[in-house]
Amino acid sequence: MRTEESVPVLVVGAGLAGASAAMFLGLHGIPALVVERHPATSNQPKARGQSWHTMEALRIAGVAERVSEAGYDLSVGMPIVIAESVAGRTLHEIVGEQPPDWSHLTPVTMAMASQEKVEPILLDRARELGTQVRFGTEVLRLDQDGDGVRARVRDSSGEYTVAAQYVVAADGWRSPIRQALGVGTHGRGALGHSVMVQFRAELDELVQGRDFALFYLQGNPGGNVFVSTDEPGRWVMGFDYDPDTGDRPESYTDAELVDRVRAVVGVDDLDVTIVDRVGTGLAHRVADTFTAGRVHLVGDAAHTMPPHGGQGGNTAVMDGFYLAWKLAAVLQGWAGPGLLDSHDTERRPYGDLIAGQQYANMIVRSAPDKADGTEDPLVPPEQQLLGYRCPGGAIAAEPADDGGLLEDPAQPTGRPGSHAPHVWLRDGVPALDVFGRGFVLLTASPAWAEAAERVADDLAVPLRAQLLDEGEWLTAYGIGAAGASLVRPDRFIAWRATGVGSAAELSAALCTVLSRDDGGSVRSSGPGGTRTHTG
Template sequence: MSERTPVLIVGAGLSGLSTAVFLGLHGTPSLVVERHAGTSTHPKARGQQHHAMEALRLAGLESAMLDASPKSQGFLLRIAQSANGPVFREILHDTFQPLDHLTPAGAADASQASAERILAERARELGTEIRFSTRLESFEQDENGVRAVLADATGTREVHADYLVAADGHRSPIRERLGIGAHGRGALGHSIHWQVRADLSAVVGDRQVMYYLQNPELSGGNGVLVSTDHPDQFVVGVGYDPAHEEPADFTEERSLAQIRLAAGVPELDAEILATDSTVTTMQVADRFSDGRVHLVGDAAHTMPPHGGMGGNTAVMDGFYLAWKLAAVLRGEAGPGLLDSHDAERRPVGELIAENQYRNAIVRNRPDLAREGDALPIEDPAVLLFGYRHNGAVVREPGDEGELLEDATRPTGRPGSRAPHVRLSTPDGEVSTIDLFGRGFVLLTGSTAWVDAAEEVAAGLGVRLEPRLIGGDVTGDWTGPYGVGADGAVLVRPDRFIAWRSRGSGTAADLEKALRTILDR
């Protein structure tokens, strides 16, 4: 038995489901297969930062993520000896820092389990088929597509896809099958984790908490204590050295002793619900694309959890890849557009993974600190909105392709995120960010550019919408976007600037830019 799908996605975690959602948003159906029986039920990554919420907002998921966020008194992030103190450093004392000057989106605190469930529901609404308890047995690719063999309880079947997205986790059999290596810091350490039921209200109060623990009495000298969606359940973890012991050496008595040390409550009545072990690594794939196969999420980059950007980066991988796949499949772009997936996402993945590693050293493993080590970037404006993409854009003379810029002082350069500017409309105030997400958008204050955009859209058959700022729609947008009153800015569906004309120009100028960006 054989079947066909435009895109086969292997893995129904955050990256795979996000890719499916955004493909669906662009009108492209996909098939998602997952070897497990359902989405995650374990406490893992938590939180949706502002840049991810911008993307989720475009997909109509902002409210769902907020509704799934715990209704506590805020989020607390501390470095401490135990949850009961003493506290060495408080990193966050509120849920998320307000970034209203940079984005119309807020942040959410939904768990990975809730986020995956929400993404799966939305993906199905947008035409995605999801098959659980289904694994990828093998695949082959050529210039015409990918032939994959899938297996489930009923047997095997062959699927022909135009493209394959590897969202199959940090061990990624697909990545290994392609012979793609990885680079980075390697293993940071091994740890054992317990899901625990206990009443810690007297210690943590009515708050979501994450404690990075530094205590020589803890196994490995370090640990974590983290809230879950349930106020009486927590995840507690400590380090161990696999050269001298293994998870089986943690008897129930020893485990409970470690849990009580982490909580700072010697007589804590705790019930261990589940036990797991893991190794914390920092590595990035040497390339994110191989022919018709593209890597996202942990298949592309694994990182320590310190900083909370791993799950967010997985979501954004899908967001940035989906519009490109959809454009190529619709015939609006040539296959060369997909070369930009590696060119754009790998440098960002390396940046974020390295930053999480630095966070891990500061918060959990100060014993590994070396003189001269760079400190982590803690400015959210830089991490969330300051990175640039230098692939599917028309760079300007003098642009050296810097990876980072100050998002609070936007330049409007191609490759940078389109700045958030508030516009007044007859229907109320909107952000420029709210104008993006489906096709290309040409922002301009000139009717001549509007006419040019309509001409080019019809001639090339691309999704290009001119947005005239003037008349009923007003706002001081030209400064942040670096153009004059008669200029124009071309914004990609992922709200990154692709090209601009500082002043007047022609339809031929716009068409040339689009042909360059779309590999036409």
């Protein structure tokens, strides 16, 4: 009989959200246990594309290059069009031949790998950092109290118990954990069901030799979407079905699916080989809370949205990125448990925003008949991804903050709760490369750098000063030459001093951000707790 195991964090689900959470927990020194009921990672070429904010996080984790190489060369183009069929009349082009140039906003470029390729990369990195991953393992129930969570799990050898301090629920859009916790959802609910068909066909000439093509089809009798995959010659198309009528993906014969593929492509005699078909749901739902006691929801368990716009998978990865450092801070003792309340405070408004944007994109791209005026107005993508703010949560907010969730990253304010602006340091090093492992105090003032050393030592917080020359970066961060900007491990600004201040002010701000109740007292003397870096 197996004895009870004990782990700091149990991650339920090995998809993009769970794999990300485990990887970033490992990066912050917390070895997690990941359990996944399926026998392996996804074999479906979906959730393709890693946006700029995601690539920033993956760069911090050391896997951005691997992910980029797993996708395709964006220089060959990435057309997204609305058309009658792949070979037929184009009604509207959404994205042109090249992705937008955001080099003034971030040092990274986007990538175009699918979930099928990315999940193993994230899990491999997580294992390198101490994570255990167990496939074919199902969570039967969770019981939690003030001391931790006990999970009853089952694998091929039988049932056993895992005791954890915290649980990350990344168990998908149906999320048995969310349901068992009694966490409700809000949104537009179920929007439909689709059959996604993988097939092989020679279409290179038709899609002009591009490695990527995405067509949203209107008025086509075969289906409503066509997309390329990571594998040349393998494609995916989709069409709606209604399970309430007894319809099932497996009820369609290969011959019927071939006819649908030919209609979608627009070539009546196309040679088609059906590879696979799978049913999937389409919904717009956001959990009413992302935190229930010691359990934290991420990915589709927290927010389910239409795929239009490509941010479902990106948001799942970023959920893990933003949650991991907070769990590590609490488990390692340099933050109070209240810090974890900010997971809901910060991520749920973003989940609402992105789900609403994806729904609005669906209306524009493939379902104009559903437009009724209640859909959200579309927000510029650079604001969605790099201009999103956390005006509440783990920050020391400024009294004059208007609480806005979005700003233009090309005109940064540098206020707490905002994404740290992209600036170049010495020798062509981006500011991004000094973030990710702890708190960083950016400053041109040796006095603030000295204060950071004292506070890091006194509070036992991973904090370092980055002493910079005076320059344009001061304007981007909204401080003067005598000021300082405190950046969280997830590269959100936590606090700033526009001018001269004291170690006591910095300490008090950190205690506010980290939900500590020790008042931020600072010793008058003593060795520094961290090095000062120049850049």
